[in-house]
Each structure stands twice: as structure tokens, then as C-alpha cells.
């Protein structure tokens with residue numbers, strides 16, 4: 001499997017579709033332990049991304065991801081803005097000049113994105129954040145010899161669900177201490193939608 | 207010699223505008239720029255606003271940045287990286303008292319490092 005400009009654009013458009021569809025659900029999750037803006041933030045950010053990349057003339061997917069990063073950074077407006085923005089910026093930097101991108105390079109790009117998120121937010125695994133989804137996905141992509149869409153989606157889903165029982169120690173939810181237990185982390189949920197969008201696009205591309 | 211500039215970042219426009227009034231009652235000559243709320247004035251933070259505020263507050267002596275919660279710090283750090291200068295320091299001091307102390311210190315003509323150290327000592 002290879003990822004080219006068209007795959008990258010389809011991925012982001014599909015991600016936007018999911019963020020719009022799940023906007024209210026993400027907001028509901030964020031009301032449990034945060035300020036209730038995650039759905040609005042993600043829906044706004046990804047709809048701006050779709051607009052932005054629709055007008056671009058791209059030679060490499062690194063360029064698509066760069067525009068995605070800049071747009072998310074300035075349009076999301078919450079913690080997930082700098083976090084997703086940094087993730088896509090690192091992904092773009094890692095893939096610079098390559099097109100199409102093979103699985104191995106893409107896996108390294110996602111690993112770089114994860115490291116970017118961790119550098120920006122200082123969270124490690126188990127702190128009930130989006131890192132809890134990005135980490136197992138990055139690990140899977142690096143281990144596997146051929147990405148399987150169904151497996152990718154399954155790992156993301158299970159990782160997201162596992163955040164339910166954790167106590168948040170980073171982000172706004174950390175103020176809720178013990179009470180942050182029992183609900184899925186909103187950023188983990190939006191990260192699941194992002195990777196489930198990727199899985200769907202990869203399935204179609206086959 | 208230019209005075210060290212201050213940037214006040216909050217999720218709420220009203221918080222920083224109130225804080226600005228509070229400081230201006232006492233200190234009038236120090237550059238102070240605000241980055242409160244999102245682009246459309248809602249609760250949140252905005253990289254673009256923070257970027258503009260930092261650039262405007264720098265009169266040549268650097269900028270000390272104060273923030274309230276969560277993403278405010280991450281966005282400030284990102285802007286500092288993007289601007290690629292060591293003339294920006296993000297203070298960990300509480301927003302209201304920290305900025306107040308910094309305004310007084312900056313007004314005495316101290317350098318960025320000195321103002322930051324003075325603020326640190328208070329908290």
C-alpha cells in the first residue's frame with residue numbers, strides 16, 4: 001500500500017465527515033470532564049482543513065499535511081489545536097519530498113507525530129489523553145509488514161475505549177481528578193475517528 | 207532603552223482586559239498586549255492572536271508571556287518556537303500577580319532576564 005496526494009486528501013475529507021457526524025457526541029464526552037468544546041473545535045478545524053486542501057495544488061502529501069497542520073493549529077482553538085497541529089506538522093516533515101509514500105515511511109511519520117504530541121503536551125501513555133490512541137497506532141504501523149485496515153481500526157477503537165477507566169492527569173480533565181474516571185477521553189475519541197477514517201480510505205484504495 | 211513587553215493570554219477576553227485595566231492604573235509606559243479568547247471572541251485560545259500579541263509587545267527588549275490554563279501554554283510555546291528567538295520567555299507565575307509584578311519591574315528598566323527572575327522570586 002502506498003499513500004499519495006489523493007489518498008491524503010481522501011483521508012482528511014473522510015476525517016472531516018466523521019468529525020461533523022460525531023460533533024455532538026465529542027462535545028458530550030468533553031462535557032463529562034472538560035469544557036464541552038471538543039466537538040465544536042474538531043468540527044470547525046476539520047471543515048477548514050477540507051476547504052483549505054480543496055483549493056491547493058499539491059505535489060506531495062507532505063504539502064497536504066503541512067497545510068492541514070497550519071489550519072488545525074489556527075482554527076481549532078483548544079488544546080487539541082496545538083496537539084493535532086504539531087502532529088500533522090511532524091508527519092509532514094517526516095515525509096518531506098516523498099511521493100507516493102510507502103508504509104514504512106508513513107509509519108515513521110506517525111511515530112514522529114506521536115513524539116510531537118508528547119513533546120507539546122508532556123503526556124505519556126495512561127494519562128487519559130489522545131496519546132493513548134496515537135501510541136498503539138504508531139506501534140502497530142511500525143511492527144506490521146502490511147497495514148490491515150480492519151486491524152488498524154480495531155486497535156484505535158480498543159485504545160480509545162480503554163481511556164474510560166483511566167484518571168486524567170493532563171489537560172483540563174485533570175482538574176476533575178477521580179471524577180474523570182468513567183468516560184472516554186474526547187481527544188482519544190477524535191483520534192479514533194481520524195484513524196478509522198484512514199482505515200476506510202485504505203480499504204477503498206485496495 | 208525599550209521596556210520589556212508583556213503578553214497576557216487567557217481563555218477569556220474579559221480576564222485579560224480586566225487585568226490590563228488593573229495594571230494600567232499603575233504602569234503606563236510598558237508595552238502590554240492581550241490575547242484573550244478565540245478568534246471570534248469565544249472562550250478558548252488562538253495561536254494567531256498570541257502570535258500577533260507577542261510581535262506587537264516586543265519593543266526591542268523582549269517579551270515575557272503570562273497564561274492561565276491548559277492550551278494557553280501550549281499555544282504560547284508553539285508561537286515562541288515559530289518565531290525562533292530567545293527574546294520570549296513564558297512565565298510559570300500566576301497570571302494576575304505575575305503580570306502585575308512584571309509590569310512594575312519592567313517599568314524600572316530591567317532586562318527580560320531580570321524581570322523574569324524578579325517574578326520568579328515572588329512565587
Ligand SMILES: Nc1ncnc2c1ncn2[C@@H]1O[C@H](COP(=O)(O)OP(=O)(O)OP(=O)(O)O)[C@@H](O)[C@H]1O
Pocket residue numbers: 030034035036037038041077078079080081083117120121122123128129130131170171172173185186187188217250251275276277278
Ligand atoms: N497535555 C496534553 N497532552 C496530550 N493530550 C492532551 C493534553 N491536554 C489535552 N489533551 C487532549 O485534548 C483533548 C481536549 O481537547 P479540547 O479541544 O477540548 O481542548 P481543551 O481541553 O478544551 O483546551 P483548553 O486547554 O483550551 O481548555 C483531551 O481530551 C485530550 O485528549
Ligand SMILES: [Mg+2]
Pocket residue numbers: 030034035036037038078172
Ligand atoms: Mg475542551
